[in-house]
Amino acid sequence: MKKRILAVLLCALVTGSTLTGFKSAGDDKELVLFTWEGMFPQEVLDDFEKETGVKVIYSNFDTDETMLEKLAMAKGGDYDIVIADDYILETAIKEGLAEKLDKKSLENIGNINSLYQGQFYDPDDEYTVPYGAGIPLIVYDPDQVDIEIKGYSDLWDPSLEDSIALIANYRVINGITQLSMGESMNEEDVDTIKKTGEKLLELAPNVRLIQDDNTQNALLNGEASVAFLYTSQVTAALAENPDLKVVYPEEGLGFGIMGMFIPSQAPDKEAAYSFMDYIMEPEVAAKCMDYIGFYNTNKAADELVNPDLVVPDSVEKGEIIQNVSQEADEQYQKNWTEFKAACD
Secondary structure, three states: OOOOOOOOOOOOOOOOOOOOOOOEEOOEEEEEEEEOOOOOOHHHHHHHHHHHOEEEEEEEOOOHHHHHHHHHHOOOOOOOEEEEEHHHHHHHHHOOOEOOOOHHHOOOHHHEOHHHOOOOOOOOOOOOEEEEEEOOEEEEOOOOOOOOOOOHHHHHOHHHOOOEEEOOOHHHHHHHHHHHOOOOOOOOOHHHHHHHHHHHHHHHHHEEEEOOOOOHHHHHOOOOOEEEEOHHHHHHHHHHOOOOEEEOOOOOOEOEEEEEEOEOOOOOHHHHHHHHHHHOOHHHHHHHHHHHOOEOOEHHHOOOOOHHHOOOOOOOOOEOOOOOOHHHHHHHHHHHHHHHHHHO
């Protein structure tokens, strides 16, 4: 999921401040936020400091795995708030690195959209709060397409020959193929995954290009009339051409969620709860989602945020890509290699 890079540098003023949590220096208070670069508008961080007197020290990592390694070395300490991806949240919880939340300390917890709750990594929502969601979607130019696209299965329509642009994520493309077949995105049975590969090969004639960066440009410049895009690419495409049509596939969403959690040994849990609750305020949540361009997970902010970042109420909960067995993953990769070769 990552990320529009926009520097948010608050951390160089205090020696070692990016490595430790809450500190006191006279009346100064600090809270260490650990996440990717550019995840919050400066205005939000400044307003939190004005409101609470707690300065946010922004410490960033480049990958979820780096975050987990540093947090494990700190034994769940050093940082006050962490925001990371769904699959790594599951590991952090299992390793005892996440605080079990005191919901009474979170007045705004009821603002969270249930669509993004109860996920595999935290089924009872005991440790995490969704911050934003990435949802790859189909986008197409209705003036250039003869059919109404309602779901993934429509991508196989013969009328779309040589007209589709796809992102280059092998698990996601395998996954939406499986959803079109009525299967799970996280299928483990190798024989079933082989059938996925066979169906993917049938899609190849319709594929114009496969690329991960700026895939929306193929749609905007007319090279493709249909595209399957990451969230940030969907918003970029709509910003340039509002007449494009976005499809929330009838087979269900495939999405990823970024979640906030408080490390088990956070230096200042009180400040951490304060920050987490502040981020769940509707006005604040809207500012954050408008800034990073991810789907809004705060139901109370739906009327305040860019409407392109709100999933309609009619959309049902989908699936999140999860880790699978090595044998299953190898078959997914084999499917992908053969599919790309067929598209060339």
